[in-house]
Amino acid sequence: MKNEKNIYKTSQREILLDFLRSHPDEEFSTEEITGALCGEAIGKSTVYRLISKLCEDGDILRTRGAGGKKILYRYIDKAHACDEHFHLKCRNCGKIIHLDCKLMAELEEHIAGEHGFRLDPKSTVINGVCLECEKKENKE
Amino acid sequence: MKNEKNIYKTSQREILLDFLRSHPDEEFSTEEITGALCGEAIGKSTVYRLISKLCEDGDILRTRGAGGKKILYRYIDKAHACDEHFHLKCRNCGKIIHLDCKLMAELEEHIAGEHGFRLDPKSTVINGVCLECEKKENKE
DNA sequence: TTGCGTGCAAAGGTTTTGCATGGCA
């Protein structure tokens, strides 16, 4: 049973969504979002209220930054089933890799069957380092 | 090259570590920690400073709570190689499952080889629902 | 017209910081 709320299509809502949509695999802090959008088009409290609502509605994802301290937001591309596969995030360059791989489906089954746990890709971001960054790290 | 800091063994540091160690798979907010320890033994700012340092040193892990908003801390049991396997966290009951499974090693290889990405279990918590909670959810 | 959405400013709560003191090594 979902909350049947009327969602009004306001300019502020569209501006925020456009901003996030136009940077597909990037993650932003509230600071960055308000910095980019406030002052001209949207008030700060509106940004906070919109973010909050978009998270609830599953339009954007709340993650945490490298150190784990900052809270970041990223657009979820429902058309590409981003809520069905895992995302790998490079702790160095921030790149997001969409792990759309049949091995993961097997893993999910295995974990459900053997470990008694149903994975939730939608709310999980797996951390690590991409190979390019790893090479760089080793050279230094 | 690591920061060579002298770490002093103070009573406050021990009290905080003991508190976290004695609740192995539980996660605490700063609020809960200060609530449990401050007033008697440790000052608030000391708790914040200790937490911050312990995170840097890899003694505790910073995660995020259910909604993704609250920041939580959990002790990392180095003796049990908790930084080498993934942790599954039930979004309903909060239970942590230590995923010490050889299939994960294979998965790590696969992802490194095929997807160009080295996973970092230490800083990753995989979300989902444990089967007990899933059953409960379905009954309701 | 209805009632959700917005903006401003104020309130609220959490985390950080400055500084003098305390305590480990």
Added chain:
DNA sequence: TGCCATGCAAAACCTTTGCACGCAA
């Protein structure tokens, strides 16, 4: 003794809230 750690209180910061007005449906 030399330095790091601690505690208090103040400052800084970020987020939420109240209220009146605006605007989508």
